[in-house]
Amino acid sequence: MSRIETPKPIRGTQDIFGAEAEAFAHVVETFERVRKLYRFRRVEMPVFEKTEVFSRSLGETTDVVSKEMYSFLDRGDESLTLRPEFTAGIARAYLTDGWQQYAPLKVATHGPLFRYERPQKGRYRQFHQLDAEIIGAAEPQADVELLAMADQLLKELGIADGVTLQLNTLGDAESREAWRAALVEHFRESRDALSEDSQERLEKNPLRILDSKDPRDKALVHNAPRIDDFLSGEAERFFLQVTDGLDAAGVAWTRNAALVRGLDYYRHTAFEFVTDRLGAQGTVLGGGRYDGLMESLGGAPTPAVGWAAGIERLAMLVTDAGRVAIDTLDVILAVEDDRALRVAQQSLAQLRRAGFSADMIASGSPRKRFDKAVKADARVILGLTHNEDQVVRSLKGPDDWVEKVDAVVLPLILAQGQ
RNA sequence: GCGAUUGUAGCUCAGUUGGUUAGAGCGCCGGUUUGUGGUACCGGAGGUCGCGGGUUCAAACCCCGUCAAUCGCCCCA
Numbered sequence: 001m002s003r004i005e006t007p008k009p010i011r012g013t014q015d016i017f018g019a020e021a022e023a024f025a026h027v028v029e030t031f032e033r034v035r036k037l038y039r040f041r042r043v044e045m046p047v048f049e050k051t052e053v054f055s056r057s058l059g060e061t062t063d064v065v066s067k068e069m070y071s072f073l074d075r076g077d078e079s080l081t082l083r084p085e086f087t088a089g090i091a092r093a094y095l096t097d098g099w100q101q102y103a104p105l106k107v108a109t110h111g112p113l114f115r116y117e118r119p120q121k122g123r124y125r126q127f128h129q130l131d132a133e134i135i136g137a138a139e140p141q142a143d144v145e146l147l148a149m150a151d152q153l154l155k156e157l158g159i160a161d162g163v164t165l166q167l168n169t170l171g172d173a174e175s176r177e178a179w180r181a182a183l184v185e186h187f188r189e190s191r192d193a194l195s196e197d198s199q200e201r202l203e204k205n206p207l208r209i210l211d212s213k214d215p216r217d218k219a220l221v222h223n224a225p226r227i228d229d230f231l232s233g234e235a236e237r238f239f240l241q242v243t244d245g246l247d248a249a250g251v252a253w254t255r256n257a258a259l260v261r262g263l264d265y266y267r268h269t270a271f272e273f274v275t276d277r278l279g280a281q282g283t284v285l286g287g288g289r290y291d292g293l294m295e296s297l298g299g300a301p302t303p304a305v306g307w308a309a310g311i312e313r314l315a316m317l318v319t320d321a322g323r324v325a326i327d328t329l330d331v332i333l334a335v336e337d338d339r340a341l342r343v344a345q346q347s348l349a350q351l352r353r354a355g356f357s358a359d360m361i362a363s364g365s366p367r368k369r370f371d372k373a374v375k376a377d378a379r380v381i382l383g384l385t386h387n388e389d390q391v392v393r394s395l396k397g398p399d400d401w402v403e404k405v406d407a408v409v410l411p412l413i414l415a416q417g418q
Numbered sequence: 419g420c421g422a423u424u425g426u427a428g429c430u431c432a433g434u435u436g437g438u439u440a441g442a443g444c445g446c447c448g449g450u451u452u453g454u455g456g457u458a459c460c461g462g463a464g465g466u467c468g469c470g471g472g473u474u475c476a477a478a479c480c481c482c483g484u485c486a487a488u489c490g491c492c493c494c495a
Contacts (some may be wrong), residue, residue, distance in 0.1 A: 011486075058495055067419085068493070085495045113495095118419080120489065197492070205493095213491085263495065280490060308495090365448065374456045383454075394454060 012117070012125025014312075023315035023324045024128075028110055030156050031130045038149045040108035040132055045089045047112065051079040057088040057296050058263060070114045070125075082114035086131040087290065087306055088297070094135050095299040103136025103302075110311065122281040122313045130285075130314075133306035140238050143269045143289060143305050144245030150285050150307055151251045154273060159317040163275045163284060166256035167246075168227070169239040169268055173292070175231045176267065180206060182225040190220055210258040226257050238268055265292030269305065277320065278313055285309035327357065330380065331405055334373035335362035337386035344384050346412045354408050380405045391416055 009015065016024055035042070055065045070082040083089055086109060099105055110130045117125060132149060134142045147165065154160045170176050184206045191199060195214035202209065210221055231239070246253050253271075261270050270288035278284070287307025294302035318324055331351055335344045344360060351358040359376065361369045373381050380397035382405060393413055395402045 008486075054495080063493060064495060068495090087495075115494080117493075118491095119487085120491095123494090200492095208493090261495085262493090281494095283494090286494095364446090367453090368448095370455060371457090381455095385454095396454080 010125070012119040014124055014126070019319060019324065019326070020315060022326060023319045024311055026318060026324050027157065027311050027314045028130070031108070031110060031153060034149060034153045034156060035108040035132065037152070038106070038145065040106040040149070043090065043093070043107045043109045045083070045086065045093065045109055045111070048080050048082050049089050049092065051081040053092050053297070054081050054084060054088050057091065057265070057293055059296075068116050070116055084113055084115045086111075086113070086129065086308060087133065087293070090131075090133055090306075091135070091293050091297055091299070091304070094302070095294065095297060100136065100302075104142065105135045106133075107135070108132045120281070121279045122310065122316060124312065128311040129308045130311060131306065131308045133304060135304040135306075136302055137305070138291075138303035140241035140269075141245060142303075143242045144249060144251075146287070146305055146307060147242075147246060147253075147271060148249045148251050150273060150287075150309070153309075154285070157314060157318055158323040159275075159284075159314065159321050161321075162277055163273050163317075165251065165253040166259050166272050166274055167243070167253045168256050168259035168270045169231065169235065169242075170261060170266055170270055170288075171227055171231045171235040172238075172267055175227065175235045179225065179227045179230040182230065183207065183209070186224050187220065193220060205262055207260040208262060210260055221258060228257070235268065242269055261288055263290075265290050265296060267291040271307070273309075275317065277317065281313065284313055284317065329359060329376055329378040330356040330401070331358040332373045332376040332378035332381055333358065333360040333362075334370045334381060334383045335360065336366050336369055336383055338362075338366065339386040340384040340391045343391040343412055343416055347382065347384070347409045350408050350412065351405065356405065356408070382409060 032042075051069070051071050054069060058065050064084075069084050071079055072081075074080050090107060090109075093099060094105070108131065110128065112126050112128050114126050117123060119125060130153075132146060134146055151160070151165065154163055171179065184202065187194060187198070187202055187206065187209055191202065193216060194202065194209070195212065195216050198209045198212050198214065198217045201212075209217055210224065212218065212221065228236075243253070256272075259270055259272060266288050268289040268291070272283045272286040274282045275284050276282060285307055286309075287305070289303070289305040291301070291303045293304065294300065333344050333348055335341055341362060344362060348358055348360050359378075361372045361376070363369075364372070370381075370383055373383070378397075379401045380395060383394040383396070385392050385394075391413060393406075393409055395406055395409075397405075
């Protein structure tokens, strides 16, 4: 006889349960509430798209596309990909569904995303994000509004302590290109002093040298060219308007001139809310302005800005901050004699209809049911037993609660047998 | 893709230099005690020691491989 192997969960997936699941739900509920305050419209997006939706927007050559996407062929031999981010799919919908008519369009969504990566703290292959985008707004006010919403979200979640908003500008396309060239030149001069990884980066992704963790690199980063020296007048003005707006809105921020985005479609504002409490995965919420994205999907040039935040990471912070209140159980029924079961079932149903949260213990040894009920940590323990042909109740708990519960239960006790 | 650490009961973990039948606490099930109570006691079920191979008279323990978890690196849309 061959034994049946229990299938194992897929690496990097998680089964979320208990306090973690409550924290998760709390994050999503808070996001939904805040998003409505800012009048972001809810959208639901497909979990998979044609692969080109992501590969076009990310750039064909990057590691991200070649190694880190969950792609597969469907029965029509078409390459599809589980969404690794929200932005590209939303941008696609903006173009294919005629959403241009709503511009400037503020949308928000949340759900699972998939990236083929090595799992580690706060990082999974199926993970979940909150997402907010403003499409078709070129004004710095859009950046400000988006950041103000993110700031309020973190505050309402109660995790703003120890989290800082780091802000940078990448300038417009020309500024960015000039800066990049200067960086390459700077690092090439001292190439041998760079870490091995960064010598690689010099060819593939020089901006990334700026946030290297290697001390050898940090020394060279210190006096590397700064974007500020390459900003066009317009780019400088744009950034100033963003920072002024944040100050006016009371959103605290710090400048991080080394904060970059790897992809070419990012322009102007880049930002991350960073915590020191999550090990290597310090970014809690991040985003930026991606004015170049729509064109890579064949659309007209369209300014846009957005952010995303990992729900798991937020939930971890919320849990650590002790912000999730576990709903206490109102009533626990202990059926201490099986002859009381019918009345117990009636009581349970009526209590729930009356708005009490209620559970029942009616299995196992009758004499141990009350002890189990005690451990349920309910406001009111309702014991039901049988005595002289009658179901008898006992109530234990604060007087006001006992009174309210008995108002529901007593009529059922009195009505038995009628 | 790379490195470090860890895999023993449903959970948290012991398990000595390799040595008889692998243990505890919690949880679960049953019984006794108490009898309007969160008590105590007794008993029971539950283990391919992650998986596969090797060394050995003998492996949970040593060696190799593999899978997974955790943390970090790379990457981070």
